[in-house]
Amino acid sequence: MRFIKPKLAIIAALFMAGSAHAADVIDVHRDANCGCCKDWVKYLQDNGYEVRDHVESNMSAVKQRLGVAPRLGSCHTGVIDGKFVEGHVPVAQIRELQQRDDLLGVAAPGMPAGSPGMDYGQPAQAYQVIGLTAKGTDLVLANYPAE
Ligand SMILES: [Cu+2]
Numbered sequence: 001m002r003f004i005k006p007k008l009a010i011i012a013a014l015f016m017a018g019s020a021h022a023a024d025v026i027d028v029h030r031d032a033n034c035g036c037c038k039d040w041v042k043y044l045q046d047n048g049y050e051v052r053d054h055v056e057s058n059m060s061a062v063k064q065r066l067g068v069a070p071r072l073g074s075c076h077t078g079v080i081d082g083k084f085v086e087g088h089v090p091v092a093q094i095r096e097l098q099q100r101d102d103l104l105g106v107a108a109p110g111m112p113a114g115s116p117g118m119d120y121g122q123p124a125q126a127y128q129v130i131g132l133t134a135k136g137t138d139l140v141l142a143n144y145p146a147e
Helices: 004-018 035-046 059-066 091-099
Strands: 025-031 050-056 077-080 083-087 103-108 127-133 138-144
Touching: 025 035, 025 059, 035 050, 035 091, 059 077, 077 091, 083 091, 091 103, 091 127, 091 138
Parallel strands: 025 050, 083 103
Antiparallel strands: 025 077, 077 083, 103 127, 127 138
């Protein structure tokens, strides 16, 4: 046994290094009757996020509290690492938000058809993902559909 144990420890270490780190946790605030919000939650879960679902009675109050500028508004509002994720934002820009200290949040304003959780077979709409900087300015992080 004395010779087996170190081997097991190495195997365990390799396994842990190779597996995904603990799931990123995102809080999602949404209205009870919002179907596309649930579809976006499902999309996050499919991409490895752990979602804490919060059903709210007053989403505009929630958005105000979380610092979502009205021009960036959509349906649900997520919060990750203390920063907001407004609307049907793709995972690529959530990851970018997690890595950037200069952004207060990201948003996919409105409810663009073809964005994650808004795939209902309609023609895709062009939309932008906007980052809100600490200075209060909008930064275009991505254009969809990608060209
Ligand atoms: Cu929606």
